Amino acid sequence: MMQIFLDPAMFEILLVACLATVSCSMVGVHLTLRNRAMLGDAIAHGVVPGLVLGFIFTGSRDVAPMFIGAMVSALLLSFLAEWLRDRAEVDGGAALGVVFTTLFSLGIVLIEMFTREVDLDANCVLYGLIEFTHFQRIEIVGISLPRSLVSVSVALLINIIAMMLCWKEWKVCAFDPALARSMRLPVKALERSLLMLVALTAVSCFEAVGSILVVAMIAVPATIAGILCNQFGYMMIVSCIVGLLSAFFGTYSAVYIIDTNVPGMIAVTAGGFLFLAVFLAPSRGLLPVALRMITWRLRVAKEDLLADSLELSKKGNQFHAPAFFSISGLAHLQLVIFGQLRSGRPVGRGERIAKTLLRKRSLWQRFAADRLGLPSDHLESPAHRIEHHLDESLMELLEEGDESADRPAH
Amino acid sequence: MILPNTLVVLVGTSTLGICCGLIGSLLLLRKRALLADALAHSTLPGIVLGFLIAGSQSYWALGTGALITTLVGAGLVSRLPVVSRIRPDSATASVLGVFFGAGIALLSLAQRSGPGAFSAGLDHFLLGQAAGMLQQESLILAGAATLMSLIVILLHKEFLTSCFDSAFGSSTGMRMNTIDFIVMILLSLTIVISLPAVGVVLTAALVVIPPATARFWTDRFTIMMAISALIGAASGISGTLLSSLRVDLPTGPVVILCSSFFFFLSMLLAPHRGLVGKRLRWKQRSQRREMLRILVHLFENLKEGNDFVAKERIIAGSMRARPDALRLCQSNGYVLQAGTHLQLTSEGIIRAQRSVEARKKWIRWLDDAAEIDRNLIDLDEEDIEKLLSSRPLLDQPSPDKKPS
Numbered sequence: 001m002m003q004i005f006l007d008p009a010m011f012e013i014l015l016v017a018c019l020a021t022v023s024c025s026m027v028g029v030h031l032t033l034r035n036r037a038m039l040g041d042a043i044a045h046g047v048v049p050g051l052v053l054g055f056i057f058t059g060s061r062d063v064a065p066m067f068i069g070a071m072v073s074a075l076l077l078s079f080l081a082e083w084l085r086d087r088a089e090v091d092g093g094a095a096l097g098v099v100f101t102t103l104f105s106l107g108i109v110l111i112e113m114f115t116r117e118v119d120l121d122a123n124c125v126l127y128g129l130i131e132f133t134h135f136q137r138i139e140i141v142g143i144s145l146p147r148s149l150v151s152v153s154v155a156l157l158i159n160i161i162a163m164m165l166c167w168k169e170w171k172v173c174a175f176d177p178a179l180a181r182s183m184r185l186p187v188k189a190l191e192r193s194l195l196m197l198v199a200l201t202a203v204s205c206f207e208a209v210g211s212i213l214v215v216a217m218i219a220v221p222a223t224i225a226g227i228l229c230n231q232f233g234y235m236m237i238v239s240c241i242v243g244l245l246s247a248f249f250g251t252y253s254a255v256y257i258i259d260t261n262v263p264g265m266i267a268v269t270a271g272g273f274l275f276l277a278v279f280l281a282p283s284r285g286l287l288p289v290a291l292r293m294i295t296w297r298l299r300v301a302k303e304d305l306l307a308d309s310l311e312l313s314k315k316g317n318q319f320h321a322p323a324f325f326s327i328s329g330l331a332h333l334q335l336v337i338f339g340q341l342r343s344g345r346p347v348g349r350g351e352r353i354a355k356t357l358l359r360k361r362s363l364w365q366r367f368a369a370d371r372l373g374l375p376s377d378h379l380e381s382p383a384h385r386i387e388h389h390l391d392e393s394l395m396e397l398l399e400e401g402d403e404s405a406d407r408p409a410h
Numbered sequence: 411m412i413l414p415n416t417l418v419v420l421v422g423t424s425t426l427g428i429c430c431g432l433i434g435s436l437l438l439l440r441k442r443a444l445l446a447d448a449l450a451h452s453t454l455p456g457i458v459l460g461f462l463i464a465g466s467q468s469y470w471a472l473g474t475g476a477l478i479t480t481l482v483g484a485g486l487v488s489r490l491p492v493v494s495r496i497r498p499d500s501a502t503a504s505v506l507g508v509f510f511g512a513g514i515a516l517l518s519l520a521q522r523s524g525p526g527a528f529s530a531g532l533d534h535f536l537l538g539q540a541a542g543m544l545q546q547e548s549l550i551l552a553g554a555a556t557l558m559s560l561i562v563i564l565l566h567k568e569f570l571t572s573c574f575d576s577a578f579g580s581s582t583g584m585r586m587n588t589i590d591f592i593v594m595i596l597l598s599l600t601i602v603i604s605l606p607a608v609g610v611v612l613t614a615a616l617v618v619i620p621p622a623t624a625r626f627w628t629d630r631f632t633i634m635m636a637i638s639a640l641i642g643a644a645s646g647i648s649g650t651l652l653s654s655l656r657v658d659l660p661t662g663p664v665v666i667l668c669s670s671f672f673f674f675l676s677m678l679l680a681p682h683r684g685l686v687g688k689r690l691r692w693k694q695r696s697q698r699r700e701m702l703r704i705l706v707h708l709f710e711n712l713k714e715g716n717d718f719v720a721k722e723r724i725i726a727g728s729m730r731a732r733p734d735a736l737r738l739c740q741s742n743g744y745v746l747q748a749g750t751h752l753q754l755t756s757e758g759i760i761r762a763q764r765s766v767e768a769r770k771k772w773i774r775w776l777d778d779a780a781e782i783d784r785n786l787i788d789l790d791e792e793d794i795e796k797l798l799s800s801r802p803l804l805d806q807p808s809p810d811k812k813p814s
Contacts, residue, residue, distance in 0.1 A: 037503035038444045041451075045611055088677050088685060093499070094443040094622040101615030102670035105663035112660050212514055216507025223500040254515070261518035267511020274504060278494045286493060 004252055009134035012146050013255075016133050017213070017247040017266060019152040020205040023159045024217035025243035027198045029236050032222040033174040038093065039078065039195075040218030042100035043202045044211035046077035048107025056114050063147075067203060074199035077103055079192075130209045130262050148208030155204040162197050163236075170194060171232050209263055216267035217243055224270075224277045227284060246270035294327075300388050301331035306346045306354035307361075319344035360387040363398045371401065416654045422548035423646035423665060426604050427616065429555035431642030432562040433600050435621035435635045436593055439573040442498070443622070445487060447614035448506035450601050452483030454513025454610070458520050469547070473602055480598040483509050488594065543607060554603045558596055559639070569593065570631045608662035616642065619669040626680035645669035700735030702765050705744055707731075708754045709762035718751035 004010050024040070031037050047070040054069025077099050084095035136147045163170075172180040173190050180187050198218075205214045225239035250266030258265075279286050305328060309319045322328040335341035340350025364386050365379045374382075390398070437443050453476035460475025461467060483505050490501040543551075562569065568589050571579035576586045597617070604613045624637035649665030678686050707729055711719050724731050736752075739745040744758030754762065 032497065032500045035497055035499045037497070037500045038447070038506075041447065041503060041506055084677075088626075089683065090622055090625070090677075091438060091441050091443060093441060094438055094618055094625075097443050097447060097614060097618035098622055098670060098673055101611060101618065101666055102673075104611050105615065105666040105670075108660060108663040109667065112658050112663075212507065212511050215503070216511050219500055219503030219507050223496055223504050226497070226500065227495055258519065259522060260515045264511040264513070264515030264518065267507050268515055271504070271508030271512070274508065278490065278496075281494075284495055 004255065010251075010255055012149060013130055013133050013262065014248065014251045016130060016146065016148050016152050016208055017251050017262065018244055019149070019156045020209045020213065021217050021221075021243035021247040021266070022240050023152070023156045023201045024205060024214055025221040025239040026159050026163060026236065027194075027201050028218040028220075028222035029225060029232075029239050030170060030174060030194055031198065031218060032226060033232075035092075036096075037219045037222070038096060039198060040202060041215045042077060042081070042096045043074045043199060044206065044215050045104040046100040047073050047103075047203060047206065049073050049103050049110055050076075050107075052107050052110040052115065056110070063151075063207065067207065070203040070206070071199055073103060074203055075196060078195040078199060082191075082195075130213070133208070151204045152208045155201050159197065159201060162193075166190065166193070174232075213263035213266055216263075216270055217246075220267070220270040220274050221246070224274055227277045227281050242270070242273055246273055297327050298331055298334070301328040302335055303353060303357050303388060304328070304384075305331055305335060306341065306350050307357045309341060309344055310346050310351065310354040310358065313345040357387055360390045360395060363395065364390065367398050367401060413654070416650065418545050418548045419543050419654075419661065420647060420650050422543050422551045422607060423650050423661070424643045425552040425555040425559075425646075426607060427620070427642030427644070427646030427665075427669075428639040429559050429562075429600055429642075430604065430613070430616035431620035431624075431638035431640070432559050432635055433593075433597050434617035434619075434642075435624060435631075435638045436562070436569050436573060437597065437617060438621040438625065439631070442502075443618045444499075444502055444614075445484070446597065446601065446617035447611070448487060448502045448509075449480050449483055449598060450605070450610045450613045451506045451513075452509035453480050453602060453605060454510055455479050455516055456513075457605075458513055458516040462516070462520055469606075476602045476605065477598055479509065480601060481595070484594040484598055488590070547606065551603055551607060554599065558600060561592075561596065562635070565589070565592065566632060566635065573631070608665065612662045612666050615666040615669070619666070619673050620645065623669070623673040623676045626676040626683045629682075641669060641672050645672060697732070697735050697738055700732050701738050701742075701744075702762075704729070704731050704735060704739055705754070705758055705762040706765055708745065708752060709759065709766065712754055712759070718748065718753050721747065721750055721752055724752065 004014055028037070028040070031039055050069035050071070050073030051066045052069075053073075054065035054067070057069075058065040081092075081096045081099045084090045084099065085092045088095075090098070130148070133146045133148050137144045138147045138150065139145075140150065169180070169185055169190050172183065172185065173187055173194075177187055180190075202211075202214050202218070221239040221242040222235070224242050225235040229235040229238050246266055246269040250269035251262055253269070254260050254262045254265035277285070280288070282288055305322070312319045322332050324333075332341070335350060340347060340353070346354045361383050364383045368374045368379050368382065369376060434443070434446065437445055456475035456477065456479030457472045458475075459479070460471040460473070463475070464471030486505050487498070487501050490496045490504075491498045496504075568579070568584055571582075571584060572586050572589045572593075579589075580586045600617070601613050604616065608616060620642040621634065621638040623641050624634045627637050628634050645665055645668040649668040650661055652668065653659040653661045653664040676684065678684055681687050704724060707724065708719055721736075723729065724736060725733060736745070739758070740747060742757075743755055744761055746753045746755055
């Protein structure tokens with residue numbers, strides 16, 4: 001696994017991928033919180049006319065004019081979509097969809113009409129060529145660096161500075177725009193500057209790593225962070241870490257394991273992390289939640305079994321073991337193994353649990369009858385449900401209430 | 411003169427436009443317009459897998475693969491926000507990014523080590539080649555699109571319920587989950603059949619733009635679907651015809667540009683929601699309000715004994731009325747101009763009296779019945795008059811109202 005750090009070409013690819021990913025993950029958090037995660041994809045398609053016009057006007061494949069063209073059309077796209085949503089009352093998603101597809105078609109028509117002879121196909125715009133990082137170099141103060149490394153680091157630097165400058169402001173705007181307005185924050189200007197930052201990040205990363213990586217990295221790490229975290233700051237950190245991890249593993253597997261396209265593999269890795277997060281996240285993952293639910297239902301079933309068997313044995317009736325393949329069957333098995341239920345009557349700790357439960361049930365029934373005034377035929381089933389949730393402190397409260405309620409009656 | 415080949419393409423694009431327009435309006439009303447984009451992108455891994463498994467570029471192999479991954483994508487987009495804390499928008503974007511990334515990774519695998527070359531097919535699916543449609547392809551496309559449009563039309567009542575009030579729907583015994591599932595399947599099928607014609611991005615456009623355009627013209631579901639289908643067909647036809655004029659114009663993008671032309675035209679010109687109409691109504695309204703202000707001012711002067719008021723005092727001074735409002739007064743015959751002075755006509759007096767009365771009553775009602783501070787009252791007098799004429803509730807203040 002260390003070989004990726006030793007090969008300079010591979011190391012440069014990895015570095016570019018990591019830096020681009022971190023920038024995208026950072027803006028991604030903001031976009032996700034504003035329900036605008038699709039903006040990455042929209043910009044990826046919407047920049048095409050800008051690129052082509054930049055190319056047509058200067059006639060060269062220089063980076064600068066294409067970059068400016070792409071920036072202009074990215075800004076045009078995001079502002080036009082906002083405007084359609086706010087002024088023309090088009091649904092937000094549809095507004096974005098209308099604008100970016102229109103711009104994209106315009107770009108394709110321009111390509112077909114004016115640049116037939118030149119090799120400027122949509123593929124190189126769409127995919128970026130991270131694999132060629134090593135070969136496109138420029139000199140900066142005597143050091144030869146890959147060109148895309150420079151552009152990506154500049155984008156990351158701008159991102160970090162902007163995030164530090166507007167951390168609180170953007171946070172307030174994301175969660176509570178009304179509060180932000182009442183705090184006299186320039187909400188519109190802040191949101192616009194965020195859009196500009198997104199455009200800058202996206203465009204500078206397209207050129208270096210291709211649009212797929214940008215689209216995936218704006219959406220996926222921030223989504224994972226949203227599942228895992230409840231705080232904005234942590235979300236930012238987790239998003240960046242997930243981005244870095246997927247960049248590393250994606251690049252590694254694309255280069256050394258299955259020999260395929262690097263950005264595509266990074267996106268797939270991020271998707272794998274998303275899958276893991278959905279299933280395994282400690283607080284909301286599907287498996288932990290299911291496990292917690294099963295443990296709880298098992299506990300309820302055990303308590304019910306113990307209480308039932310105690311009541312039955314008091315009346316002298318025979319206790320029947322539940323069906324084997326069910327929650328209560330499992331609970332019965334556990335009770336027998338741990339020796340809390342022997343030949344149909346609770347023993348030792350089991351007896352204590354059963355007695356407490358019965359006490360809780362009668363306390364609650366009395367509370368519901370005396371204090372809540374429920375009719376006597378409505379007492380049974382809620383008491384059966386609530387008895388499992390009463391803890392020590394609540395029981396004490398109920399007992400006190402019971403005594404104080406009794407006193408004036410006597 | 412339309413060439414027979416163009417005719418073939420025309421049949422394909424117009425039925426496709428109708429089908430996409432119908433399905434798209436279902437999506438737009440669920441506020442899930444961009445789902446189409448995500449699903450269109452998630453066809454890519456299926457196309458490549460279909461190729462890798464079948465070993466050929468046959469229409470059916472690629473189509474089946476695309477349909478399967480699209481359905482998986484659709485299932486993920488709709489289930490992820492339910493099972494986990496993911497916003498619908500993030501789920502859409504994540505599925506798009508991951509599936510397309512997987513498609514690209516598979517594609518480069520297929521190009522490097524798969525059976526045979528698979529480079530030519532890519533552009534075909536990303537950008538579509540409507541102009542190169544064969545007669546058979548076009549007929550399949552037209553048949554499938556017609557079938558799906560029929561399904562949407564037959565089930566439109568169920569779709570209407572599921573778009574607006576799914577709780578009501580399930581209470582009447584409709585299976586909302588099944589209906590949502592049908593919508594997803596129809597959408598996936600639409601996307602898959604339209605891919606070879608217009609490509610990934612532009613399929614999304616065909617699903618998004620016509621309904622968004624139709625939304626400008628109407629507030630009714632069935633009419634919106636009809637208009638949306640009409641615009642889809644119109645843009646399909648006009649785009650195909652336009653692109654057949656020049657050799658280097660690609661059909662798909664021109665169709666989309668036509669539909670976005672319709673979109674922006676409707677945005678400006680639609681009677682109720684169009685920007686021009688809105689602007690005009692706003693202007694008219696503020697003009698009428700200004701007119702009433704002038705009339706009331708003149709009326710107050712009349713009560714003080716000034717039959718004539720200098721025009722200068724209305725236009726400039728503390729009134730600062732807009733000249734166009736004054737012209738409106740004159741053209742309605744409320745005000746007569748005598749030299750440099752203005753005089754209320756008898757009609758103008760009646761109008762001003764009505765306005766003053768209405769305002770008084772309104773303020774009294776707000777004070778008595780609604781207990782609203784009279785300084786906070788700011789309602790258009792025209793509205794008040796309409797309200798008052800329809801409900802004369804003010805002449806009898808309610809007896810149970812206690813003076814506070």
